[in-house]
Amino acid sequence: MSLCLQARQLACERDDRWLFQGLDLDIRSGEIVRIEGPNGSGKTSLLKILSGQLSDYQGELFWNGAAMNDAREHFLANLLYLGHAPGIKSGLSPLENLAWYQALSGESNEESSGANGHEEQRLDALERVGLAGFEDVPAGQLSAGQQRRVALARLTLTPRALWVLDEPFTAIDRHGVADLERQLVAHAQSGGCVLVTTHHELTASPLLRRIALG
Amino acid sequence: MSLCLQARQLACERDDRWLFQGLDLDIRSGEIVRIEGPNGSGKTSLLKILSGQLSDYQGELFWNGAAMNDAREHFLANLLYLGHAPGIKSGLSPLENLAWYQALSGESNEESSGANGHEEQRLDALERVGLAGFEDVPAGQLSAGQQRRVALARLTLTPRALWVLDEPFTAIDRHGVADLERQLVAHAQSGGCVLVTTHHELTASPLLRRIALG
Amino acid sequence: MAFASFSEFLAMGGHAPYVWSAWGVTALLLLATVWHARAEQRLLLKGLKRRARRENSARGSAQ
């Protein structure tokens, strides 16, 4: 399955200042696209526009060749977005947080041997991000990096083709960063695509493409 | 003036798990001390204990040889703490945010040619962190990195000897990181001391000392 | 004409405070909105013109 997110003549104005203008983008399966630029150059704004959260822009968006407005449902069903805020409820445990995201992604229970299979998946996902032993601690009592790891666990939990990640390395330690990089490459190799902003230096990979803003 | 923050037999327990035990620390003028450790190893907890925000610990703290409880006032007058949250009001402009911090630090107006001199200082500080032109935009409309830069502007604005910085590089771009590192070294060289946690690799410096947790 | 004289008109048959305050507040508010709208327009145009003139002269000096 080949996917393709396109933008044509994208422009965004904030407070009478053009963040970018006439931007053409093609993001396809098998790619890791990194948006680069100094602070305030409009990376977050671009990701929000591409993921359909910000409607205050000019230009057109296409998903698999169809205009975004018509294809929005299929697009959302393939999208995983992680923003600056981790989206983790501090009153719920990591396990409960993931359970909600799993249900939100609309997975039907039949797929994998009932609710139990789902619980297994969640435990696995938490273990993979190094949170074994913290499954039932309220997320508010986790450290900054651990909270972000709960959000990152969603990457392996719900299989989505298009990952849009805004500074996913924030607060993650050295090991975690290396793991995450490997995960991004593996995802692209298996036909997914990744759109990422970060101020971290990514290790070079033939799949990596850079787009500079600002 | 030589400063010295000491901890003796420091221990902190969270949810029946010892984050650290029997920790002895000596932090003196002219040093950059980096606390290292993976996510959840207790770096933030340690900084909060050392800066007097968390009282849930065992062991003793000394400031210039005196017990912390007796020396708290002098200690606070020399401390600049930047935590995970930037402490910037989104409804106020960067200039107004800094004005408040300046007054909070108790600078008297006489020192530098009246209120006007202060305004100059604030503008300079903002320019030094690359926010020239954004002085009057409500801080809520700045990008993630720009908001953190407003907080970092305090480093040059209010002269304090002891800097306690929790992940100061979060969301800062490459240039900004290099600038900030230079600033830390300069501060240590001029007799200040810096206590910092970060997952970024710091360029080696003879002033740098590492303390590993977890 | 419902009144014999001007002073009778002003007296409004004993209801002067009511009639004139109601009419007065209404007139005041209507006039105030007009005044505000005009001031707003004038201020805006002034700002825009100043900007245009500055840009003009900037371009002029650059050439």
Place this chain on the structure above:
Amino acid sequence: MWAFIHKLGSPKWFYTISAKLQPWFWAAAVLLLVVGSLWGLAFAPADYQQGNSFRIIYVHVPAAFLAQSIFISMAVSGLVFMVWKIKVADMAAAVMAPLGAAMTFVALFSGAVWGVPTWGTWWMWDARLTSMLILLFLYLGVIALRGAFTSRDSASRAASVLAMVGVINIPIIKYSVDWWYTLHQPASFTLTSRPAMPTEMWLPLVIMVLGFYSFFIALTLMRTRSEILRREANKRWVQDLVKGQVEETR
């Protein structure tokens, strides 16, 4: 069809066309208001029951009508803005709100003043007064909500949603307040059970109502034009227009 609607909604087009319309509405407003005021204040006969205090009707009723009409116009503009993304509609809605609130206040104030000679009290919880008061709160809500957002786009859309929700509620509120009033109160004084007015009293009222509406349209056109300039200050056509004016004055 689409092209036409969008042309209609183009700020530039609106700016030019409204320049032509505006003087006519101002002229009509001034003419009608002056004639209506003179007629109503000086020439209409006094009421046989209320005497001259009845002359308050000539500001009270037009203001009350306008207050309700403006809210409906605001909601319709909001709908147009949300459905067709026509920005001019939102600008018009934004400038209408304060005028609507002012008119509601005028209706309330003139009614309250009128109440003293006729009812002997400034205020009573009559159905119409109550629903007018609630209308004032609805206006204040829309204005406050618009002012609370920092992003203009969000402010516009939030205000539109609230205006639409409010306009659905206005008939419900009116109906329930009416019902509540008849439930509670013996109808000691009502606004409606007055004998039919003679023509000499009625005609100036019509003139005043028309005058108020012309005023509303003229003012809305004028302030929408300002709003267009404010929001489109960076657009090519505005800068050209201003440059033209600057050169003219040289």
Place this chain on the structure above:
Amino acid sequence: MIAVKATLVRDLTLLLRRRGEVLNPLVFFALVITLFPIAISPDPELLAVIAPGLLWVAALLAALLSLDSLFRSDYDDGSLEQLLLAPQPLAALSLAKVAVHWLLTGLPLALMAPVLGIMLALPAGSYAILALSLALGTASLSLIGAIGAALTVGLARGGVLLSLLVLPLYIPVLIFGAGAVQAAILGDGVAAHLAILGALLAASLMLAPWAIAASLRISING
């Protein structure tokens, strides 16, 4: 459907985990009701006359105040962004959240009101109607109020602005709710009042979810 159920379960868990907070609107209700005799007069005859109104106003305020937090914490921690990006209809998901709000606020308020009615010397025979009218009415209040909560979730001082937006819209519910109790006291038929409350609820059930969804999208945008 799974997502809707999961959202229901999640919000219930979150609220029940802090059992104290579920009680808060109830305690607020009780406290406001105790303020009135103190401020007005402890005379039972006077209180009996004004009791239906006071009970309804106090319950309405309690429901209103608890609304502010309906979407706020989701907004703050980024879950709301994720809710919007879910491939499920946002209207259904927000309806689930509103349902939880009513279950943990409106329903307990309705059940508790008769007890406070006793304190205000509410005449006997109107207790069942009081509870029923509150149960029906607070459901509409939750739905309408959620629109306001969604509109103000991104704003710093949402709390009081929310009241300003929402209170005028609450008036019909208040009229028919308090009217039902008064009719019950006077021995008039209450069927008409309750029928209208039901109609208001049906109308809000149809329209409010869409308005809530639209408002949430706006708030995320700004």
Place this chain on the structure above:
Amino acid sequence: MIAVKATLVRDLTLLLRRRGEVLNPLVFFALVITLFPIAISPDPELLAVIAPGLLWVAALLAALLSLDSLFRSDYDDGSLEQLLLAPQPLAALSLAKVAVHWLLTGLPLALMAPVLGIMLALPAGSYAILALSLALGTASLSLIGAIGAALTVGLARGGVLLSLLVLPLYIPVLIFGAGAVQAAILGDGVAAHLAILGALLAASLMLAPWAIAASLRISING
């Protein structure tokens, strides 16, 4: 002293920047007052009897609700941490914040109350006492309420919990405030009531700042 002044200026700027938000408590006050006749009865004779109590309760609620935001935004964005680490006495700094709160909430409420008194058919001759008692009383309310606000600032659903903590403490102020207005209506001497309100204010001015400072420290620690 500079820091105290700067905190005053900063908070004033923040609030005045959003002029609409200063009006919010006033509008809330007016709205709640509108609810009562609708819920109870529009009969002016009945309203006149209960007006002093209703006005005082509504003003108290308006002041209470605006309290929630007193420290919250400072807490959320980390400014409160910085306030605590400042070398100035925290009590003085928090007193500055409370003063701003009263200036922009309590004082306008007191000035607006007479207008609403007219609407509730409050007997003539008590209007000045109504405004005065509210001005004195709301100052105490702001001070006492700030303690509650400081204690609950770290909690997610503080709003309702705050009411719970603070309302019982408000009762003495309410008794003497509403009592003063009723005494004025009955033609009794109001001096005693006002004197007690003044004494309550003096006591809260002495004690509250320390309690606020201590509460803030507790909130930051958790």
